[in-house]
Amino acid sequence: MTAQRRALIETIQEATAHLDVASLLMQAREREPRINRATVYRTVELLKGLGMIDELDLMHLNGEKHYYEVKTQQDHLHLACFECGQIIEFATPAFERLKQEIAAINQFAIQVTRLEVGGLCSSCAAKKEKRLQQEPKPGPRG
Amino acid sequence: MTAQRRALIETIQEATAHLDVASLLMQAREREPRINRATVYRTVELLKGLGMIDELDLMHLNGEKHYYEVKTQQDHLHLACFECGQIIEFATPAFERLKQEIAAINQFAIQVTRLEVGGLCSSCAAKKEKRLQQEPKPGPRG
DNA sequence: CTCCAGTTGCGAATTAGTCGCAACTATGCA
DNA sequence: TGCATAGTTGCGACTAATTCGCAACTGGAG
Numbered sequence A, B: 001m002t003a004q005r006r007a008l009i010e011t012i013q014e015a016t017a018h019l020d021v022a023s024l025l026m027q028a029r030e031r032e033p034r035i036n037r038a039t040v041y042r043t044v045e046l047l048k049g050l051g052m053i054d055e056l057d058l059m060h061l062n063g064e065k066h067y068y069e070v071k072t073q074q075d076h077l078h079l080a081c082f083e084c085g086q087i088i089e090f091a092t093p094a095f096e097r098l099k100q101e102i103a104a105i106n107q108f109a110i111q112v113t114r115l116e117v118g119g120l121c122s123s124c125a126a127k128k129e130k131r132l133q134q135e136p137k138p139g140p141r142g
Numbered sequence C: 001c002t003c004c005a006g007t008t009g010c011g012a013a014t015t016a017g018t019c020g021c022a023a024c025t026a027t028g029c030a
Numbered sequence D: 001t002g003c004a005t006a007g008t009t010g011c012g013a014c015t016a017a018t019t020c021g022c023a024a025c026t027g028g029a030g
Helices: A003-016 A021-031 A037-049 A093-106 A122-134 B001-015 B021-031 B037-047 B093-106 B122-134
Strands: A053-056 A067-070 A075-081 A089-091 A109-120 B053-054 B067-070 B078-079 B089-091 B109-120
Touching: A003 A021, A003 A037, A003 A067, A021 A037, A037 A053, A053 A109, A067 A089, A075 B093, A089 B089, A089 B093, A093 A109, A093 B089, A093 B093, A109 A122, B001 B021, B001 B037, B021 B037, B037 B053, B053 B109, B093 B109, B109 B122
Parallel strands: A075 A109, B078 B109
Antiparallel strands: A053 A067, A075 A089, A109 B109, B053 B067, B078 B089
16 A cells, blocks of 8 residues: 555545546645556556446546546446536436346346436526527528 | 448448447448548547437447447447456346436436446356366465 | 538547556565 | 565556548539
């Protein structure tokens, strides 16, 4: 257990938002300045393998980077709004049941699951609805 | 509708495996040699927006690339075996119900969903089981 | 046949992630 | 308390995936 790993683990655990490698590096450097980008990649890979963190894509709303969060007892899924970029987390027993069904029917030993949903959050859907009512004819020419 | 787009759409529709951009480009070039890599990226982005294809990561088993497949009526999920790399597709009404629950509870207008599961397929899990029985002491030195 | 909005090819730029290797350090042990 | 060393790190160059600007091209409407 090195100072670098400690700093990275603490940073992920105490993070309030989903962190990509770049922000994880910046924030971890506030605790321990001697951290290199490569170490972040290696540590994140390690923690994934140990099942301590989960990797997310968040529907690639902001480029191709990956995000990391501590793995909790109950898996949750991520709803990403294509309009405002908001990320909503959501957990439900139905998801746990689905996982059990997947494992049972396919005889598959599940280690990680990643369920991401893209669409419009309620307020963005409402805004879009309103816009359509106001301009009923977007038509062939804008 | 250009020749390039036609070739790309046909290639995806008739594909038997999940295609990444590189293989999509190669296969589409057999129909229409004048296709550029950038066009593949742009077309894939277009088709995603139109809801004609889905984008997959397949748990990044083979690097960071993305895979594409035609969107079918019923969403299916992908099981990726970390050991042998096999991809299993699976659809179940439980997934459709889960999606409805997600949409209802969060008032979220779902446009795409991506459920990927990583773990061990039945045969790889069996092999691993066997290996553990034969070498009960992997111990500190391999 | 002409026109032009939209599409494409090209090649360079950007971004995310990986690698090899020498230097360093946490930890177990004398 | 110091030594040995397995494992970790920093560095910087590298690879792979993707994006971009712009000039040339083209499908299809008129």
